[in-house]
Amino acid sequence: MKFLARMQAPLGVLTLIALAVGLWMVWNAPADFQQGGAVRILYLHVPSAKMSLFCYVFLTIASIVHLWKRSETADILAEAATAVGISFTGITLASGAIWGKPMWGTWWAWDARLTSMLVLLILYKGLMVLRHSMDDPTKGARATAILAIVGAVDLPIIHYSVVWWRTLHQPPSLAAAEKSGIHISGPLLPPLLAMSVAFILMGVYMLTLKARQIEAQRKLDALEAARLHHE
Numbered sequence: 092m093k094f095l096a097r098m099q100a101p102l103g104v105l106t107l108i109a110l111a112v113g114l115w116m117v118w119n120a121p122a123d124f125q126q127g128g129a130v131r132i133l134y135l136h137v138p139s140a141k142m143s144l145f146c147y148v149f150l151t152i153a154s155i156v157h158l159w160k161r162s163e164t165a166d167i168l169a170e171a172a173t174a175v176g177i178s179f180t181g182i183t184l185a186s187g188a189i190w191g192k193p194m195w196g197t198w199w200a201w202d203a204r205l206t207s208m209l210v211l212l213i214l215y216k217g218l219m220v221l222r223h224s225m226d227d228p229t230k231g232a233r234a235t236a237i238l239a240i241v242g243a244v245d246l247p248i249i250h251y252s253v254v255w256w257r258t259l260h261q262p263p264s265l266a267a268a269e270k271s272g273i274h275i276s277g278p279l280l281p282p283l284l285a286m287s288v289a290f291i292l293m294g295v296y297m298l299t300l301k302a303r304q305i306e307a308q309r310k311l312d313a314l315e316a317a318r319l320h321h322e
Contacts, residue, residue: 146176
């Protein structure tokens with residue numbers, strides 16, 4: 092955790108610079124010939140969607156390490172990743188709804204990609220509720236880790252939903268775009284890449300802040316428990 096403390100300040104500066112550059116590129120990006128100015132929503136939607144998945148991958152790895160090594164640091168990082176993942180998943184669903192209204196004519200559709208992403212949000216929230224519903228923090232951490240690992244089955248469903256089923260959601264626009272025939276290119280691509288980098292940095296920065304806050308709170312709880320024990 093000391094490494095995270097040292098990295099926090101420079102990471103915050105890099106995040107601000109990356110976001111400023113990314114937003115400037117988005118502001119100056121041309122409109123899409125089909126979507127018009129609404130295409131700019133995707134510069135928020137796509138990076139946040141990827142970060143919501145990355146956070147859950149990180150959460151799953153941290154959960155495995157916690158169960159294997161009984162590492163409190165891994166559990167702290169898992170709890171932090173859950174909070175950060177909820178934020179990005181919420182942004183993904185909200186921005187998708189805003190984009191979907193002019194493109195599909197509706198705020199929400201029970202599409203395979205949308206539904207599986209909603210399941211991810213429910214998983215994140217369920218992990219938070221499960222952790223804090225147990226009086227024994229050790230049991231709560233273990234139960235949360237197990238549920239997180241089981242819930243990882245939703246990740247390939249989210250990723251391949253637009254390939255496995257006919258959906259309203261567009262096919263992949265970056266990875267495997269050559270197969271789908273639909274991809275972002277030309278002047279629309281650099282802003283998306285810039286925002287993706289900015290969101291990765293922002294996600295790591297948020298994870299750092301949350302992990303340090305959780306660590307501090309646990310130390311305070313331990314001191315309070317020790318004080319009550321000696322009274």
